[in-house]
Amino acid sequence: MSSGFTSDYRIKLLATGILAGFAVVGMQLVRLHVLERPARLAEINRARQEVVVEHARRGDILDAHGDTLATSRTKVALAIDPWALDELLAAEKKPERRERLRQSEQQKRARLAELLGLPVAELEKLYQPVTRDPRSSEIADPRNLVEGRIKVRFVKFNEGVEESLYARLTDGKLYPQLDPKTSQPTPAAGLVGSRYGVRTYPQGQLAAHVVGFINADAQPVTGIENFADFYLRGADGWRESEKDGRGRELAQFRTREMPAADGYTVVLSIDAAVQRMAEQELAQVADKFHPQKATIIVSDARTGFLLALANWPTFDLNHYNQVTPDGIARLNNLAVTDVYEPGSVFKIVAASGALEDRLVTPASTFDCTLPSIVFNGRIRNLPAEDKSDHFDHPLSVAEIIAHSSNKGAAQLGMLLGQQKFYDYARRFGFGERTAIGGPEKTGWLHRPEERDFDITRLPMGHSVDVTVLQMHQAMGVIASGGRLLRPQLIREVRDARGSAVYRYAPVVRGRAISESTARTMAQLLMGVAASGGTAPNAAIAGFEVAGKTGTTQKLIEHQYSTTHHVASFVGFFPASRPEVVISVIVDDGHPPGGGVAYGRLVAAPSFRHLAEQLIPYLDIKPVVAPGGSGLFALKAAF
Amino acid sequence: MTTPTTTHPRARAAVRAFIHPLLLATIAFGGTTGLGVVWARTQIAATASRKLVQEKRLAQAERTLAELATLLTAEQSVPTLQRRNAEWRLGLLPPGEPQVVRVAAADEQRYAGRRTPGLFADLVLAVPPAAPVAFSGRLAANSRAR
Numbered sequence: 071m072s073s074g075f076t077s078d079y080r081i082k083l084l085a086t087g088i089l090a091g092f093a094v095v096g097m098q099l100v101r102l103h104v105l106e107r108p109a110r111l112a113e114i115n116r117a118r119q120e121v122v123v124e125h126a127r128r129g130d131i132l133d134a135h136g137d138t139l140a141t142s143r144t145k146v147a148l149a150i151d152p153w154a155l156d157e158l159l160a161a162e163k164k165p166e167r168r169e170r171l172r173q174s175e176q177q178k179r180a181r182l183a184e185l186l187g188l189p190v191a192e193l194e195k196l197y198q199p200v201t202r203d204p205r206s207s208e209i210a211d212p213r214n215l216v217e218g219r220i221k222v223r224f225v226k227f228n229e230g231v232e233e234s235l236y237a238r239l240t241d242g243k244l245y246p247q248l249d250p251k252t253s254q255p256t257p258a259a260g261l262v263g264s265r266y267g268v269r270t271y272p273q274g275q276l277a278a279h280v281v282g283f284i285n286a287d288a289q290p291v292t293g294i295e296n297f298a299d300f301y302l303r304g305a306d307g308w309r310e311s312e313k314d315g316r317g318r319e320l321a322q323f324r325t326r327e328m329p330a331a332d333g334y335t336v337v338l339s340i341d342a343a344v345q346r347m348a349e350q351e352l353a354q355v356a357d358k359f360h361p362q363k364a365t366i367i368v369s370d371a372r373t374g375f376l377l378a379l380a381n382w383p384t385f386d387l388n389h390y391n392q393v394t395p396d397g398i399a400r401l402n403n404l405a406v407t408d409v410y411e412p413g414s415v416f417k418i419v420a421a422s423g424a425l426e427d428r429l430v431t432p433a434s435t436f437d438c439t440l441p442s443i444v445f446n447g448r449i450r451n452l453p454a455e456d457k458s459d460h461f462d463h464p465l466s467v468a469e470i471i472a473h474s475s476n477k478g479a480a481q482l483g484m485l486l487g488q489q490k491f492y493d494y495a496r497r498f499g500f501g502e503r504t505a506i507g508g509p510e511k512t513g514w515l516h517r518p519e520e521r522d523f524d525i526t527r528l529p530m531g532h533s534v535d536v537t538v539l540q541m542h543q544a545m546g547v548i549a550s551g552g553r554l555l556r557p558q559l560i561r562e563v564r565d566a567r568g569s570a571v572y573r574y575a576p577v578v579r580g581r582a583i584s585e586s587t588a589r590t591m592a593q594l595l596m597g598v599a600a601s602g603g604t605a606p607n608a609a610i611a612g613f614e615v616a617g618k619t620g621t622t623q624k625l626i627e628h629q630y631s632t633t634h635h636v637a638s639f640v641g642f643f644p645a646s647r648p649e650v651v652i653s654v655i656v657d658d659g660h661p662p663g664g665g666v667a668y669g670r671l672v673a674a675p676s677f678r679h680l681a682e683q684l685i686p687y688l689d690i691k692p693v694v695a696p697g698g699s700g701l702f703a704l705k706a707a708f
Numbered sequence: 709m710t711t712p713t714t715t716h717p718r719a720r721a722a723v724r725a726f727i728h729p730l731l732l733a734t735i736a737f738g739g740t741t742g743l744g745v746v747w748a749r750t751q752i753a754a755t756a757s758r759k760l761v762q763e764k765r766l767a768q769a770e771r772t773l774a775e776l777a778t779l780l781t782a783e784q785s786v787p788t789l790q791r792r793n794a795e796w797r798l799g800l801l802p803p804g805e806p807q808v809v810r811v812a813a814a815d816e817q818r819y820a821g822r823r824t825p826g827l828f829a830d831l832v833l834a835v836p837p838a839a840p841v842a843f844s845g846r847l848a849a850n851s852r853a854r
Contacts (some may be wrong), residue, residue, distance in 0.1 A: 079817045080723070125773075138781040143774040233771045272781035321756035324751075346786045565788065612810075692810060 086304040090103035118312040125267065126304030127566075129333030131281055131294055133228050133342040133375075134561060138273050139281050140295065140387075145180065145230035146240075146263040148186075150196040151223045154260035161430065174248040178258035181245050185238060186228070196225050197260060205704040224262060236263055269295075271387035277345045279403035280316060280338065280509075280559060283390045292401060294336060294559065297507035301529060301563050304333030310342050332566040339375035339561045342369055347381040347683045351654075351676050356382050359659030365405045366655075367542045371648035374505075374546060379405055379539075380400065398499030405542075406510040409535035410657065411624035414474045414604075414669070415640045416531030416541075418548060418591065420482040421471055426587045429485050435464035438477040445484045452469055452477045456621075470596030474604045476530045483529030488518035491525065497582040499545040500536055504557050511537055531620060545618070545640045548595065549648035552588040554579040592616045592645045605639060605674040610681055612692035616648075617641020617677065619669035624658065634658050635666060639673035643681060644693040650684055652677050 102110060131140035154174060162168040183193040201219035204210050210220050231239070238244060242255030242261070269284040282293020288301075292294040305328030312323035348366040355364050361382070368378040381404040385393050393400060402408070424430045438461045442451045453476040455461070461475065470478030483491050492515070495501065495509040501515035514535035516523040527533045536544075539557055547554050556577040563572040583591070595616035601606040604619045620638035637659055642651040654673040661671055684690060782788060793800050811818065820827075 078724075081728070082729075088735075110752075141774070141781065143778050143780055144771050150716070233768070233775045236774070237768070270778050272778055273785045274787055276786070319760060320753070321760040322753040324756070342786065588736065683802060686808055 113203060116588045118320075120311055120313050120319070121349065122309050122311055124307035124309065124330040126303060126306050126330040126566060127332040128267070128269065128284075129158045129302040129566070131298075131302070131333045132335060132337045132525065133277075133340050134338060135341065135343075137335075137342045138209075139277060139338070139340075140269060141340070142267055142269055144233060144265050145268050146236040147226060147230050148228035148236075148263050149224045149226040149262045149264065150193075151260045151262050152197050152225060153221045153223060155197055156199060158259045160429075167553055168325065171248055171484055173580065174246065174352060175259055178245040182239065183257040185235075185244070186231075189455065196227055200225070220256065222523060223374065224264075226264075228609045230266070230268070239263075264626075267377070269330065271670050273342065274388060275384050276342060276349065277338075277340050278381070278384050278387050279401075279405070280340055280376075280379050281387060282344075283387050286391070290376060293403065293508065294338065295315060298336045298563075300368075301336055302335040305331040307331070314600065323496035332569060334566070335564040335568070336560055337562040337564060338559055339370070339377065340379070340559065341377045343687060344684065345380060347379040347680055347687075349376040349382075349384070351680050352380050352382040352384075354679075355654075355656055355659070355672070355676055359656060359661060359667065361656045361660075361667075362658035363404055363408070364656045364659070365538045365653070366676070367538060367651075367653040368404060368684070369542065369546060369557060369651045371546060371549035371642050371651050373558075374543075374550070375558050375576070377650070379403070379559075381405060403508065405538040406504070406508070407537075409511050409513050409537055410626070410655070411532055411534065411540050411622045411638065412536050413531040413620035413638065414476075415545070415618045415638055416480040416527060417471065417474065417482075417534075418536065418544065418595070418618060419495050419498055419563065420479050420486060420529035421467060422498075422548070422583050422587060422591050423486045423490060424482045425467070425590055426494075426583045427486065430482065432468045433466050435466050436470065436475075436478050436481045438465045438470070438481075442479060443481065445485065450484075452480050452526055453530055453532070468594050468597055471594040471618070472600070472603040474598070479529040480526045483525050488523060488525050491528065492518045493535075493617070494582070495528075497555050497580065498547055499540055499579070499582075500534070500544065504539050504543055506539060506557050506559060510539075513537055519657075531622065538653060538655050540635070541638070541640055541655075542651060543591070545642065545653065546651045547582045548588050548616070549642035549651045550588070550589045551585040552581055552583040554582045573684050592642075592648070596645045599641070599674075605670040607670060608641065608674040608678045610643070610678060610685070612645050613681070613685065614645035614693055615643045615678075615691070616645035617652075617674075619674060621666065621668045632666075635668075637669040637672035638665045638678045639669050646693050649688065649690050650681075652680060654680070654682075 128142040130138055130142070133139055142692070148156075158175070159168055159172055162171050179193055179197070180190050183190045186193070200222045201216050202222050204218075204220050208220075214221050214223075239261060240257050242257050245255065245257055247253065247255050267288070269288075271278075271281065271283070278293075281294055282295035282297075283291055284295055285291050290299045295302065307325040307328045310325045312320045314320055348368055352364050352366055355361065364382045365379065365555070366380045367376065369376045381400075383397070383400040385400055390401065438455065439453055442449050444450070455476055456474075461473070464474065465475055465478050467478075467482070469475070470482065486494070495515055500513060503510045503512055516528075516533065522533060524533045543554070543557050546557075551689065556579050558574055558577065560574050562570050562574065565571050593616075595618055596614055597603050598605055598617055598619060599615040600606060605617065608617055609615050617639055618641065620636070622630065622636045622638075623635060624635055625631070626635040636657050638653070638655045640651075640653040640655075642648040656667065656672045656676075656678045659667040659672045661667055792798070
């Protein structure tokens, strides 16, 4: 080893230098990490740290067969940064290259306009640099200031394009390039996209009142969107990370992370095809009778699950904001938010109660010509019959139902007594919400001790307010063999992977009447759709149709109107083994030839038409053998 | 007066011979470790960046998938199908009860009668004819009797 290399002086110098270097580094470390730590950390946190929110995807709403009724996706709002072009050109020092760059960008803008389907001149206008006054207490970046004014860097010109189009707009390969061989292809300078989530309803207005919608603030407003929001919304995630000077995330500095939990998918009991049939039927009713409003409900008689719930007028879920202020009521689910006097359909309560308590048999007769009757020691006037009804003989209970006798129903109610009648009405679900979810009216059922409880009018469905769904539920009692089934809309809740999280089962709220009484009532209701009943036009050959018509005068300015009626037909079939319950309610319809809008004229044909469509779709088999009698021998029994 | 010497020249040489390689080794180790740390951090940053890119691609794919799923659903929706039915004049109609043949007998009896009519001649049922499907529009030719 040479003596020069092993010089003691040099070694010491080198060692001193290294040690001094370490000492300086150490001192700096102490200064940065101990003395100035809080200030530095605050600065770093402000400048570099960021919390990135990962938005959860809102769950879908599906129909019973998996067809999508509501789903979520993203769109991109487009804007132009008018200063980006100037800054790009200013960064290029060579004049001739700058001019070429300017021409290239001009060609790119022309291509951008072509991709967007915009006139070039309109797009060029957006590239005019603009400034604005700073807001009070606004601290502007000095690089973003021009003569004391702030550069406007986001001029929005498109509310939202599809992801696929945005991907094309930002694909540099689709634009003419300045130096295609030497530089990366870039899109037109200044194009800015801002992504946002949108709720889409692919079926448009189908089941609009059931599905509901999300407003512009992403808040659920109505329907299942609102009721099942807890399941649908999911939980946003987040991650702590750092960003560089351009605001780009530095993934290597991620610290803590909580992934987003996507919302659950809600599967409804609604069948899109049945719903479509119901809505088409309502459209035809609207065309023919020009009603104020109308509702059709279809449900599974055995479980209470709804297959369709349609209201008219309706709206398109994708354009809910186009509903005019005076038509805002059409956003309501009329089946549960509006009440009406049910009229004769309500007679099923008095008849069922009297049969259940064995006060009458289907063959028991009543004089339905009496003007008044003594009840609880007082003479009570009986309601008038319809003008067309003149009964020349005492009517059996079967005939009271089939002919819809008001006097007969009143006598059945009186036979039952006020308290008993009230109890049966409650057992049929009147006077309380169906708990289907969302805003819902209770209706109005007077208590026996109240002065307005009128035993001569209540059994015929007057002096009582019900929702369409309550009336449907009550008819479902007879169809289900006496059980009060809760109407339900949600079948299943699934997680983001499609596994069932919760399955809804039929809910029996109680037993209103015995199974045998329900079967007897079903037989009596078949008489309504039979020859001599109030709605023979509801009958379907080979299928036992049971139902009840209702025609109620509307209360207008505290008086019953003779020109405005609510017509209804609520029924089920096949009567001996019911499969579907259908309600058709038409409010203030006007028959083409004039006259009263009776339930048999306005609602019963729709019931039949809808039922005929449901038979092949739901594979409902006839119970009446060709050329033979049904399982219920109506005429033989009564 | 003599300056006391505490170290023999040979001993000092021996110390130098030990310290010099140690210094060199320390510098080499420190340098290598430093380079290694830098390399590792660069790799971590590169991997994180690649992961970020993959995450963005995945998110983009999911967004595109959602858009396509929405488009597909809209195309398969009843209003669209009905519009296509009208636009393309297909004349398609939902089946009605007259087109359905209801067979009351048990399937096994019906098949037995059909397969071995000699033995089960009484089980061969006369199946009522179904109403022919009537198409409208340009498919009307398909419903001609053959």
